[in-house]
Amino acid sequence: MALGELERAVMGQLWAAPGPLTVREVHDRLERELAYTTVMTVLGRLAKKGVVRQERDGKAYRYAAASTREQLTASLMLDALGDVGDDRTAALVAFVDRVGPEEAATLRAALQTGPSTAPATEMPEMPQVPQPRVDGDERAPDS
Amino acid sequence: MASVWLAVLALVLAGPVPSALARARWPARVPRAAIVLWQAVALAAVLAAVGSALAAPEELLRALGPEQRTGTPLLIAVAVAATIAGLIVLRLAAVLVLLGVRTRRRRARHRDMVDLLDRAERSATVGSPGARAVLRVLDGAVPFAYCVPGRAPRVVVTEAALDTLAPEELRAVLAHEQAHLDARHDLVRESFVALHQAFPVLVRSRQARDAVGLLLEMLADDAARTRSSDTAMAGALEAFVVTGDTEIAARLERVRTLRCGDRRLATGIYLAAAAVVVVPTVAVVIPWLSAALPAAGLQ
Numbered sequence: 001m002a003l004g005e006l007e008r009a010v011m012g013q014l015w016a017a018p019g020p021l022t023v024r025e026v027h028d029r030l031e032r033e034l035a036y037t038t039v040m041t042v043l044g045r046l047a048k049k050g051v052v053r054q055e056r057d058g059k060a061y062r063y064a065a066a067s068t069r070e071q072l073t074a075s076l077m078l079d080a081l082g083d084v085g086d087d088r089t090a091a092l093v094a095f096v097d098r099v100g101p102e103e104a105a106t107l108r109a110a111l112q113t114g115p116s117t118a119p120a121t122e123m124p125e126m127p128q129v130p131q132p133r134v135d136g137d138e139r140a141p142d143s
Numbered sequence: 144m145a146s147v148w149l150a151v152l153a154l155v156l157a158g159p160v161p162s163a164l165a166r167a168r169w170p171a172r173v174p175r176a177a178i179v180l181w182q183a184v185a186l187a188a189v190l191a192a193v194g195s196a197l198a199a200p201e202e203l204l205r206a207l208g209p210e211q212r213t214g215t216p217l218l219i220a221v222a223v224a225a226t227i228a229g230l231i232v233l234r235l236a237a238v239l240v241l242l243g244v245r246t247r248r249r250r251a252r253h254r255d256m257v258d259l260l261d262r263a264e265r266s267a268t269v270g271s272p273g274a275r276a277v278l279r280v281l282d283g284a285v286p287f288a289y290c291v292p293g294r295a296p297r298v299v300v301t302e303a304a305l306d307t308l309a310p311e312e313l314r315a316v317l318a319h320e321q322a323h324l325d326a327r328h329d330l331v332r333e334s335f336v337a338l339h340q341a342f343p344v345l346v347r348s349r350q351a352r353d354a355v356g357l358l359l360e361m362l363a364d365d366a367a368r369t370r371s372s373d374t375a376m377a378g379a380l381e382a383f384v385v386t387g388d389t390e391i392a393a394r395l396e397r398v399r400t401l402r403c404g405d406r407r408l409a410t411g412i413y414l415a416a417a418a419v420v421v422v423p424t425v426a427v428v429i430p431w432l433s434a435a436l437p438a439a440g441l442q
Contacts, residue, residue: 004258011259049255069260073281076256079249080289080299 003042006034010042011051015069020055020062078108145431146202149195152423156188157342165350171397172405174361176412178331181355183416185338187423189235194428196227201435238341239334246333250293257281257297265302269313276324278317280305286382290320292329304382312379315371319379322366328359357390364394365404373398 013029014021021029027039043063046052053066067075161184164170170177200220207216257279265280276296281287286304291297298320300313308316323329335352368376380395 005263008259008261008263051256051259069282072256073260073283076253076260076281077283077285077287077301079253080287 003045006038006042007046010039010046011065014052014063014065017064020053020057020064022057022060022062026063074108144202145427146195146198148427149191149198149423152427153188153191153195156184156191156419160184161350161354165354169408170354170358171361171393172401173409173412174358174365176409176416178355178358178362180412180416180419181335181351181358182331183419185335185351187419189231189338190420191423193228193231194423196231197224198431198435200224202431205435235337235341239337242333242337242340247293250291254291254293254295254297257291257299262302265305269300269305269317276321288316288320288383290323292324292327296324298324307382308379309375311371311375312382315367315375315379318370319363319367319376322363323359326362326366328363332356332359357393360390360394361397364398368398 009030009032010026013026017025017029023036023040023043026043027034027036030039043052043054047054047063051066051072053064055062055064161181164177164181164184170180200223201217204216204220260279260281262280262282266278269278269280276290276298279297279299281299281301283301284303285301286307288298288300288304291299298317300316304316305313332352332355335355339349339352364376364380367379377395377398380391380398384391384395
């Protein structure tokens, strides 16, 4: 199975779970012929991407989604809309450049109060766009 | 006089010309040619600014008199000119590189997340929008479609969009996104964003950036119209329109009333674009060089 598909399946389990899971629990819930180490690798990759949090629980590690599915979706859409980060990056070419203020507000609300199926309370990692700066551009290494 | 003329030209190309272009109505009829003209104006403005910086010290020196023309003053003049011109070019290059790195990092991240959030069961039913691009479906109540350009491009639509759009309209939307990806519209857009970031005041390229952005959408609309139909494209746009969004409204109006292409107008615009770049060079820069080089004893 492709790695991307596996990552998505693992995230699906973490989002569906009532609390943080151990590698063994994720492995069992996936109901597929997979090596334990494969699941561990995938969880490691997801943690590196910042979408999964790793918590120490006695001897074992437990894994949880860093943000809810709804939060991540909302932040992704705001990122696509260029609603965050001003224009420090060239926008993703969007079919609809702007949604109305109402829709944007809905998305922002979803970002803050997504139903907390995961125990995460902090803001989701996405979108990890460069910090907005004013046009002074003091970081440009030219002058 | 060359430096003065070039400075005036740079200012005109940075101010009144973009304003007039942004207000004009004809670009909607020939979006591709209009984008080329925008690019030519931007390029000519930067070239004129650089040229003006290069010519100014030398001309000042030449005006002083023959005895001051050689030796150290000339060297200083050349150094000053090269520094100013170099700064302009460097600034633009630095912004381009920085912007490119940031944009690619952000896109890679975005692509990762879209892959994680994909509703695979929905995207499988729609199928792939093109040869290279992979379709991803996000859940969400806002009808929404966009593409993530790059080496592994993605076309993203929300479930709300899938539910709202008729099959033919969805085909038009996917063709629109595919057109963006195939023609690398993101690179055109990126260059104008860079220009805006590098010279926010000097070059009034917010206008340029926004106008070119809209023209790129129109270009993709036209590609989608030829691959599906005018009615399908109009229907798709209607599904996305929100009150107060003048841009979508303009595109919808255009799809409804305008037929694609106006070859004669387009040819005229291409010629104008070429002239904007070539004429200043021939009329100002060459005469200056032919005066300056003998004066410096280089010919």
